[in-house]
Amino acid sequence: xxxxxxxxxxxxxxxxxxxxxxxKISAWRLHREEDPLEARRYPTGRYRFDAPSxxxxxxxxxxxxxxxxxxxxxxxxxxxxxxxxxxxxxxxxSQENLLLVPLDDPSVQKRLGLDGRIGMSKQxxxxxxxxxHLFRWFPAAHGIRYLSRHAGENRNYCLFLERCTGKxxxxxxxxxxxxxxxxxxxxxxxxxxxxxxx
Amino acid sequence: MVPRLLDPDIEKSFLGRSKGxxxxxxxxxxxxxxxxxxxxSEDVAALEGKLRRDREDERRPDSLDExxxxxxxxxxxxxxxxxERSLSGPGLGERLGVSRQRLGQLRKEKxxxxxxxxxxxxxxxxxxxxxxxxxxxxxxxxxxxxxEEARMGALALDALMTNPAAVDAGGETPAELLxxxxxxxxxxxxxxxxxxxxxxx
Numbered sequence: 456x457x458x459x460x461x462x463x464x465x466x467x468x469x470x471x472x473x474x475x476x477x478x479k480i481s482a483w484r485l486h487r488e489e490d491p492l493e494a495r496r497y498p499t500g501r502y503r504f505d506a507p508s509x510x511x512x513x514x515x516x517x518x519x520x521x522x523x524x525x526x527x528x529x530x531x532x533x534x535x536x537x538x539x540x541x542x543x544x545x546x547x548x549s550q551e552n553l554l555l556v557p558l559d560d561p562s563v564q565k566r567l568g569l570d571g572r573i574g575m576s577k578q579x580x581x582x583x584x585x586x587x588h589l590f591r592w593f594p595a596a597h598g599i600r601y602l603s604r605h606a607g608e609n610r611n612y613c614l615f616l617e618r619c620t621g622k623x624x625x626x627x628x629x630x631x632x633x634x635x636x637x638x639x640x641x642x643x644x645x646x647x648x649x650x651x652x653x
Numbered sequence: 654m655v656p657r658l659l660d661p662d663i664e665k666s667f668l669g670r671s672k673g674x675x676x677x678x679x680x681x682x683x684x685x686x687x688x689x690x691x692x693x694s695e696d697v698a699a700l701e702g703k704l705r706r707d708r709e710d711e712r713r714p715d716s717l718d719e720x721x722x723x724x725x726x727x728x729x730x731x732x733x734x735x736x737e738r739s740l741s742g743p744g745l746g747e748r749l750g751v752s753r754q755r756l757g758q759l760r761k762e763k764x765x766x767x768x769x770x771x772x773x774x775x776x777x778x779x780x781x782x783x784x785x786x787x788x789x790x791x792x793x794x795x796x797x798x799x800x801e802e803a804r805m806g807a808l809a810l811d812a813l814m815t816n817p818a819a820v821d822a823g824g825e826t827p828a829e830l831l832x833x834x835x836x837x838x839x840x841x842x843x844x845x846x847x848x849x850x851x852x853x854x
Contacts, residue, residue: 460822485852487804501844502853515853527852530819530845531809533731538850576821579844613853639720643705648727650808 462581463568465588471566475596476557481547482516482612483523491544491625494616503579504586504599504613511590512616513598516546522606524641529605534642536651539632549624555600556589559610574601574611590615597622605645694734701726732770735811739768739777748787763797765789768807779811781828792831792839799846813849820845 484491494512497505505513517523523543528534557563564570573582589599598614614623631638635653642649659667667675688696701723708719740748746756756776759765767776784790800810813819814828820841827845830838 502848502851504853513853515851517852523852527850530816530849531805531812532816533809533812535806535809537804537806572821577819577841577845577848578821579848611852636717636720639717639724640715642724642727643715643720646727648731649724650728653721 460572460576462572462576462578462585464581465585466568469588469592470568473557473563473566475554475593476560476600477552478555478600479548480518480553480555480612481545482518483520484514484516484544484546485523485527485541485631486544487541489542491542491546491627492616492623500579500583503574503582504601505579505583506590507580507583507587510587511618513586514546514614514616514619516612516614517603517606517609518612519606519609520545520637521641521644522603522609524638524647525605525645526603526611528647529645532647534638534647534649534651539630539651541631543628543631543634543637545626545628547624547626548619549622551622553597553614553619553622554593554595555598555612556593556596558589558599558601571602575604586613689729692733694730694737697726697730697733701730731808731812735768735770735777735779736773738781738815739779741777742767742775745778759789763794766793766797766807766810768811779815781814781826781832784832790831795839795843796831796846799843803847803850805846805850809850810846813846814842819849 486493492514494514496509496512498509500507502513502515515526517526520543524534528538558569558573561571564573567573567585569585573585576582586599589596596615597618598612601611601613603609603611628634632651635649638649641647667678670678685700688700692700704719704723704726708715742753742756746753749756751759756765756767756778760767760776765778766782767778769776782789782793790796797810800807805813814831815826817824817826820827820830827842831842
């Protein structure tokens with residue numbers, strides 16, 4: 456099915472060292488839970504950089520208020536009525552900079568023997584094994600930064616939640632049912648469809 | 654007595670325009686109505702694209718009304734596109750030789766995916782869920798369960814299954830991968846469904 460497009464497996468040791476990126480992040484998150492920082496943990500990994508067997512909790516967000524809609528709905532393109540209860544929140548790091556594995560940087564990808572597919576491919580068992588290796592190789596990293604699949608240059612963040620405890624600040628913007636102007640603007644920008652009326 | 658179709662303020666504003674402007678507006682409304690009633694999904698999408706380009710040429714921010722109109726057209730194009738690539742309930746019943754009630758039962762058992770579209774009474778059944786023998790794919794119960802676990806409605810599941818951009822290179826849609834009958838492909842597609850709507854896909 457995937458043939459030569461298969462992602463390489465992570466090696467036992469970090470193949471080449473590189474610096475973590477320092478960033479004062481401000482990121483947007485669309486979530487179903489009341490608490491935007493509620494940990495997602497499954498017995499087996501489900502999303503791109505989840506831990507394969509629950510070794511850490513992960514939290515996904517995007518640097519842009521509209522692009523976060525593209526990241527969540529880009530594959531299905533429709534925003535159904537059942538999504539109205541989702542909430543939009545902004546996360547920021549309270550004091551120091553965040554340390555991130557910059558998987559959006561092509562030179563870092565090369566050092567790891569990877570390419571841009573690490574942020575694009577749907578071979579989740581592989582992407583999750585890479586994430587676990589990065590988590591272990593870089594104990595100081597707060598998460599992984601990677602490019603958005605649906606929104607061009609906007610960056611995504613997968614945060615290792617336990618390493619961010621007490622460091623994240625949250626600004627809640629409410630349910631998206633009450634943010635129709637934002638939802639419509641995001642839908643228009645990224646060619647999504649809002650299937651509920653205001 | 655002529656029924657009032659428009660908001661009184663809009664009607665007043667319409668009647669306050671010159672005869673030429675009223676004629677041009679009526680012509681535009683008539684053309685748009687024709688596309689919505691008789692046009693294909695591509696026609697409706699083209700209309701949305703035209704409105705978008707016209708606005709971009711004006712180089713000003715969108716009003717909420719403009720965003721609503723373009724969204725409605727995208728939604729309408731989706732419904733029309735589903736109609737174009739689906740069997741209606743009566744059509745599927747005839748093909749499978751089963752009653753409407755039986756189709757309902759199969760939907761309940763998650764052995765068929767049915768879509769309800771606004772204005773239409775019938776349920777629509779996208780063709781991608783049928784194998785070469787014309788029977789529903791055996792993987793459908795697992796697929797529909799995965800979509801429920803991901804809190805994905807029927808419309809979103811159908812949209813995902815027909816989106817070639819949702820899979821790794823190859824140009825196939827998730828539905829085509831499922832129809833290949835390859836167990837690895839099935840697991841891959843179930844993984845796509847579980848991860849969709851997460852923001853971490």
